[in-house]
Amino acid sequence: MxxxxxxxxxxxxxxxxxxxxxxxxxxxGEAPAVQVSSAKATIKVDTTTLQKVExxxxxxxxxxxxxxxxxxxxxxxxxxxxxxxxxxxxIQKALIPDTADPQFVVALNLVSRSxxxxxxxxxxxxxxxxxxxxxxxxxxxxxxxxxxxxxxxxLTGDLRSMMREKDIRHGGIARNGQSIEIRLRDAQQQDVAxxxxxxxxxxxxxxxxxxxxxxSLVVSIKPEAARKVQEQALKQNITTLHNRINELGVAxxxxxxxxxDRIVVQLPGVQDTAKAKDILxxxxxxxxxxxxxxxxxxxxxxxGGLVPFGTERYLERDGRPLIVKxxxxxxxxxxxxxxxxxxxxTQEPVVNLTLDAKGARIFxxxxxxxxxxxxxIILFEKGKGEVVTAPVIRAEIGGGRVQIxxxxxxxxxxxxxxxxxxxxxxxxxxxxxERTIGPSLGAENIAKGFNSVTWxxxxxxxxxxxxxxxxxxxxxxxxxxxxxxxxxxxxxxQATLTxxxxxxxxxxxxxxxxxxxxxxxxxxxxxxNGVSPQAAIHAGYDRAWATIFDSNITTLIAGVxxxxxxxxxxxxxxxxHCIGILTSMFSAVFFSRGLVNLWYGGKKKLKSVSIGTVWxxxxxxxxxxD
Amino acid sequence: xxxxxxxxxIPFMRHALVLNAVSFVTFALAVFFLFSRGLHxxxxxxxxxxxxxxxxxxxxxxxxRGTVATLGFGEVQVQNFGSARDVMIRLPAxxxxxxxxxxxxxxxxxxxxxxxxxxxxxxFVGPQVGDELAEDGLKALAFVVxxxxxxxxxxxxxxFAVSAIxxxxxxxxxxxxxxxxxxxEFSLAVLAAVLAVLGYSVNESVVIFDRIRENFRRYxxxxxxxxxxxxxxxxxxxTIITHGSTQIMVLSMLLFGGETLHYxxxxxxxxxxxxxxxSVFVAAAIAMWLGIQREDLIKPIKKDNDPNxxxxxxxx
Numbered sequence: 001m002x003x004x005x006x007x008x009x010x011x012x013x014x015x016x017x018x019x020x021x022x023x024x025x026x027x028x029g030e031a032p033a034v035q036v037s038s039a040k041a042t043i044k045v046d047t048t049t050l051q052k053v054e055x056x057x058x059x060x061x062x063x064x065x066x067x068x069x070x071x072x073x074x075x076x077x078x079x080x081x082x083x084x085x086x087x088x089x090x091i092q093k094a095l096i097p098d099t100a101d102p103q104f105v106v107a108l109n110l111v112s113r114s115x116x117x118x119x120x121x122x123x124x125x126x127x128x129x130x131x132x133x134x135x136x137x138x139x140x141x142x143x144x145x146x147x148x149x150x151x152x153x154x155l156t157g158d159l160r161s162m163m164r165e166k167d168i169r170h171g172g173i174a175r176n177g178q179s180i181e182i183r184l185r186d187a188q189q190q191d192v193a194x195x196x197x198x199x200x201x202x203x204x205x206x207x208x209x210x211x212x213x214x215x216s217l218v219v220s221i222k223p224e225a226a227r228k229v230q231e232q233a234l235k236q237n238i239t240t241l242h243n244r245i246n247e248l249g250v251a252x253x254x255x256x257x258x259x260x261d262r263i264v265v266q267l268p269g270v271q272d273t274a275k276a277k278d279i280l281x282x283x284x285x286x287x288x289x290x291x292x293x294x295x296x297x298x299x300x301x302x303x304g305g306l307v308p309f310g311t312e313r314y315l316e317r318d319g320r321p322l323i324v325k326x327x328x329x330x331x332x333x334x335x336x337x338x339x340x341x342x343x344x345x346t347q348e349p350v351v352n353l354t355l356d357a358k359g360a361r362i363f364x365x366x367x368x369x370x371x372x373x374x375x376x377i378i379l380f381e382k383g384k385g386e387v388v389t390a391p392v393i394r395a396e397i398g399g400g401r402v403q404i405x406x407x408x409x410x411x412x413x414x415x416x417x418x419x420x421x422x423x424x425x426x427x428x429x430x431x432x433x434e435r436t437i438g439p440s441l442g443a444e445n446i447a448k449g450f451n452s453v454t455w456x457x458x459x460x461x462x463x464x465x466x467x468x469x470x471x472x473x474x475x476x477x478x479x480x481x482x483x484x485x486x487x488x489x490x491x492x493x494q495a496t497l498t499x500x501x502x503x504x505x506x507x508x509x510x511x512x513x514x515x516x517x518x519x520x521x522x523x524x525x526x527x528x529n530g531v532s533p534q535a536a537i538h539a540g541y542d543r544a545w546a547t548i549f550d551s552n553i554t555t556l557i558a559g560v561x562x563x564x565x566x567x568x569x570x571x572x573x574x575x576x577h578c579i580g581i582l583t584s585m586f587s588a589v590f591f592s593r594g595l596v597n598l599w600y601g602g603k604k605k606l607k608s609v610s611i612g613t614v615w616x617x618x619x620x621x622x623x624x625x626d
Numbered sequence: 627x628x629x630x631x632x633x634x635x636i637p638f639m640r641h642a643l644v645l646n647a648v649s650f651v652t653f654a655l656a657v658f659f660l661f662s663r664g665l666h667x668x669x670x671x672x673x674x675x676x677x678x679x680x681x682x683x684x685x686x687x688x689x690x691r692g693t694v695a696t697l698g699f700g701e702v703q704v705q706n707f708g709s710a711r712d713v714m715i716r717l718p719a720x721x722x723x724x725x726x727x728x729x730x731x732x733x734x735x736x737x738x739x740x741x742x743x744x745x746x747x748x749x750f751v752g753p754q755v756g757d758e759l760a761e762d763g764l765k766a767l768a769f770v771v772x773x774x775x776x777x778x779x780x781x782x783x784x785x786f787a788v789s790a791i792x793x794x795x796x797x798x799x800x801x802x803x804x805x806x807x808x809x810x811e812f813s814l815a816v817l818a819a820v821l822a823v824l825g826y827s828v829n830e831s832v833v834i835f836d837r838i839r840e841n842f843r844r845y846x847x848x849x850x851x852x853x854x855x856x857x858x859x860x861x862x863x864x865t866i867i868t869h870g871s872t873q874i875m876v877l878s879m880l881l882f883g884g885e886t887l888h889y890x891x892x893x894x895x896x897x898x899x900x901x902x903x904x905s906v907f908v909a910a911a912i913a914m915w916l917g918i919q920r921e922d923l924i925k926p927i928k929k930d931n932d933p934n935x936x937x938x939x940x941x942x
């Protein structure tokens with residue numbers, strides 16, 4: 001009646017083992033480390049960098065615990081934070097001779113001290129939130145002038161096509177700084193154009209400028225519209241940052257507006273700070289432009305002379321210059337998706353782009369009209385453009401699916417795709433401040449959270465053992481196992497644990513005991529009604545299960561809602577809350593039953609169970625059941 | 627040990643009307659205070675001032691925290707920033723006082739303790755949670771309400787679903803009422819606690835409903851009031867013990883969790899107290915007023931049941 005088949009015990013033991021293994025890394029703590037990674041897509045961190053770092057440390061007299069190449073970065077671990085700071089300076093001096101054009105990013109980091117065999121199992125400690133262990137803090141400045149310029153640029157285009165549509169003849173439309181200048185033939189045309197602007201472009205205002213025979217209009221953006229553009233730029237940048245940080249896999253970042261043109265980003269528990277900085281700081285936009293293949297351009301390309309009017313010089317990946325037209329065919333705005341992949345014929349790493357309807361149409365037209373010519377795909381990072389590839393157009397490309405190839409490594413293809421996918425910024429921005437927030441408050445918070453969990457746990461277990469005797473002990477063990485599973489799963493998922501998360505952990509334990517109380521009370525009730533001990537255990541678990549299931553599911557519904565719609569600390573709470581409910585269902589019912597079955601199940605003639613006093617009303621006095 | 631020795635079912639439902647009136651008054655008061663006083667929202671919601679000060683020596687954060695706390699700005703965050711000598715202070719926005727005045731006040735208070743302190747910068751920060759928070763909060767609430775109602779309606783019956791939700795919202799509103807009345811700081815952590823109570827309180831109602839359903843099946847002679855009374859009586863020991871142990875946890879947070887968890891634990895304490903009360907006197911009573919009966923939970927086997935048969939459940 002109360003026996004588990006062997007396979008159920010196997011599940012329990014395996015779960016327990018997994019729980020222990022994945023909880024273990026949390027006990028090793030973290031070592032201060034210095035991390036070196038590449039600052040540019042074109043520079044790779046490899047064994048030569050490792051060698052450089054080792055040499056730099058040796059000459060500075062710093063003794064690292066270890067220096068290893070992990071993925072795309074070099075990490076040097078140290079005993080103390082003092083050594084860490086000293087080492088950072090030394091490495092920075094050795095690796096970055098020219099601070100204006102840094103090739104590497106050198107950052108402070110915390111690295112888990114857990115042994116290699118645990119790391120090999122992908123067992124790492126819980127991610128702690130900014131409130132628990134500090135983290136990195138970035139302040140980003142948004143270039144509002146660029147946002148306005150971009151807006152003016154697009155309005156110029158709209159104005160041009162609108163005037164063509166309305167058949168207003170003009171002698172040229174040109175953007176001049178933050179205003180647009182339209183030259184017109186006569187006063188009448190000037191008047192018509194002015195009216196068009198007032199009617200059709202609510203954001204623009206125009207001023208007549210007449211110099212003798214020349215008639216022109218100077219169009220500028222209205223101050224309130226400019227303010228709106230800036231607000232929107234800031235908002236879009238915040239959204240884009242959100243996307244980028246999500247790609248990084250950081251849970252619960254703080255992304256906050258500060259002042260009129262600044263954004264604060266705080267990343268709690270970030271391991272790869274250099275990478276974070278890199279992704280945040282990049283303002284990658286993609287532009288497709290035609291290559292100028294005229295003889296002057298060729299000459300400029302080869303001799304390095306003056307570039308022809310209306311063109312610009314960009315470098316290809318291998319460093320060769322290329323002259324491309326200033327006119328932009330397509331920008332990253334028309335991009336809906338970017339995925340890394342492999343070319344089916346050459347097996348080269350490529351980036352597959354998907355364009356939106358407008359982009360697809362433009363692309364089709366351009367490729368049809370320019371068969372045999374070269375087209376350059378330029379990636380702009382930190383304001384500097386680099387030609388990713390400049391293929392010859394062989395045929396018209398329709399359907400909006402484009403492949404970028406061009407001597408990329410798999411890593412580069414991944415990075416490029418990530419950069420493009422993370423969305424474009426409304427305006428470029430740069431990191432003007434980068435700080436590491438001290439864990440002083442965090443250590444205190446951890447201690448407090450830890451204390452409240454420990455004391456609460458101990459009091460509950462003590463009470464359960466006194467009140468329910470042996471069954472109370474089983475419940476207590478089940479509760480401990482619940483905590484173990486909770487920590488293990490949180491470590492496994494690498495969800496960020498914040499202070500509200502710790503509170504959720506304490507609450508989860510409080511609520512988890514509910515299931516055991518329900519079961520124990522039920523068993524007592526059955527015993528009170530005179531049922532035999534074995535039958536009482538069976539009925540107790542069976543009947544309580546329906547209640548436990550219903551009540552946990554309803555609690556879970558609330559938890560899922562928090563998870564779906566919450567943000568920041570609320571989400572941190574919800575993650576732990578939801579996982580806590582699931583683990584409590586497993587440990588309180590399945591695991592504690594396993595213990596009870598192991599203890600009592602084998603006994604054929606069980607006379608009594610140790611579940612504390614079972615009081616019977618008809619007897620009027622307490623009857624000991626054990 | 628056995629704490630509960632109850633010989634007869636306690637007639638909870640006899641007092642249902644009076645207690646319902648009491649809870650209605652409490653509810654109305656909570657709503658009143660919510661509207662008249664409003665919630666004292668924390669810096670996470672309102673935005674505020676960010677100050678960066680620098681000391682010549684490593685700063686004593688506890689002392690700084692203490693000094694700033696005496697100025698009465700509400701929840702203030704004090705953290706090391708960059709190095710041990712630099713300190714970042716976040717102040718919540720205050721009505722009628724601008725960022726500059728606030729930071730001046732803080733700086734002069736800090737200077738009184740240590741003349742060496744210098745102000746690096748002071749800036750206004752936007753709220754950490756955007757406009758969408760209110761929207762998302764409402765969405766979450768709607769999701770919870772609808773989700774739980776559908777689940778309960780399927781597993782039990784619509785009358786239980788309705789009464790559980792009313793009891794549930796009753797608890798949440800009353801917690802908010804407390805926060806409005808005492809002007810306690812309503813932070814994101816408190817919001818999480820309030821939403822957790824949503825799940826927690828319904829949990830309680832479900833346990834009682836479950837027993838009611840079982841009793842209807844088992845005791846065919848009892849009428850609805852007796853069934854409900856028996857259900858509450860036989861689960862009361864579990865109710866008290868469970869809430870007791872959860873409260874122990876919450877109490878431990880209240881005692882050891884420090885300032886950050888203080889109001890979180892407070893919200894949960896109120897939630898737990900009203901959770902017990904509401905599932906007994908609000909949820910069960912409303913289910914009773916809605917006329918819950920045996921037929922709602924147990925499909926009648928014979929169609930020609932005598933409606934006057936007392937086994938078919940009393941109509942209240």
